[in-house]
Amino acid sequence: MHKGFPANLRRLVHHYPSTSRAAEALGINRQQLNKYLSGLSMPSLATLRNIAAHFDLEPDDLLLPADRFAARWRPPMRIEGLPPRMRQAVAALLENMAQTRSTLSRFCGCYHVCIPLRTNPDRIGRAYTVISQEGDLTLVKTIMFATSRGELPGSRQPIKIDGIAQWLGERIYITDTQNVGQPNARLQSIALYPPALPSMPFLTGLLMTTNNARTRPIYSSPIVFKRLAGKKPKKADIEACGVFYRDDPRLDPAMIALLDGGSSSL
Structure with missing residues (x-):
């Protein structure tokens, strides 16, 4: 029923520097997150709600077919071509804006x-x-x-x-x-x-x-x-x-x- 979920989650996690950073931001164990990403496991309803809220989505959005989800979710902005330290600083600001958007x-x-x-x-x-x-x-x-x-x-x-x-x-x-x-x-x-x-x-x-x-x-x-x-x-x-x-x-x-x-x- 939820075969689109792993692909949708991978699309979301892709915008973090690493899976570890994504797991930390989502409050999920990295090994467990990898199981979600590979389709070996599905999160509980409570965890699904937390993931959706983190990205300002509804739980049902995460279960959409991958093509419909791609049209539903707008990825965060990126700034390319900056020196590494500046890129990290700008990425941190963009990440904070994404995380506090609902606030x-x-x-x-x-x-x-x-x-x-x-x-x-x-x-x-x-x-x-x-x-x-x-x-x-x-x-x-x-x-x-x-x-x-x-x-x-x-x-x-x-x-x-x-x-x-x-x-x-x-x-x-x-x-x-x-x-x-x-x-x-x-x-x-x-x-x-x-x-x-x-x-x-x-x-x-x-x-x-x-x-x-x-x-x-x-x-x-x-x-x-x-x-x-x-x-x-x-x-x-x-x-x-x-x-x-x-x-x-x-x-x-x-x-x-x-x-x-x-x-x-x-």
Whole structure:
């Protein structure tokens, strides 16, 4: 009944550096895993569920005919041609993203993001961020408007920033870049705490950013993400971004309070 299972499992295990590494990641004895791979043995239902969950699959997916399974499962990304040490580092990041994909999926959605402006602490910048997943990758796209007082968000071209998220140590880490290779290039790192209660809409943390320009040194700032209703971007939410004074009624007082509370404990 389950003749497709060994081939499907071999396809999954093939993306680990070795059978030993796969067995360790799956929490299975290596000798037992080899029996599954060769078709000499079938896992218990509990083990089958654990294997499926590890790869973000359903148990029935593992029992599909090999051709149907190949169409169902998307293998993790690989980066070829790197030096061995760099390849190991990138592989470890990709593997972590694959293993924590289901955890990060809880945070997929649309957000308003607020941060104090370093050049003017009386003002708050509000951006729009979408967290989504493609395969094993958790992607972060941010749109922001560098508006001045009295300007509407649409009066300037939006700044678009792409990043990637990792789940490590009960925190979300986001790394994004902007204008790489240009004089105004920027690299940002964000560490976020998930909410204490699932019903809370806020992610709080710390942003650290650096610029190519020598006049703009590395600095850090508290940052707050507020989850918005719905799973698809809304034009009104994007247009609500820009630069505001702290006492502007359009800003959420709860976000301002969280910003003023700081994130030094990170």
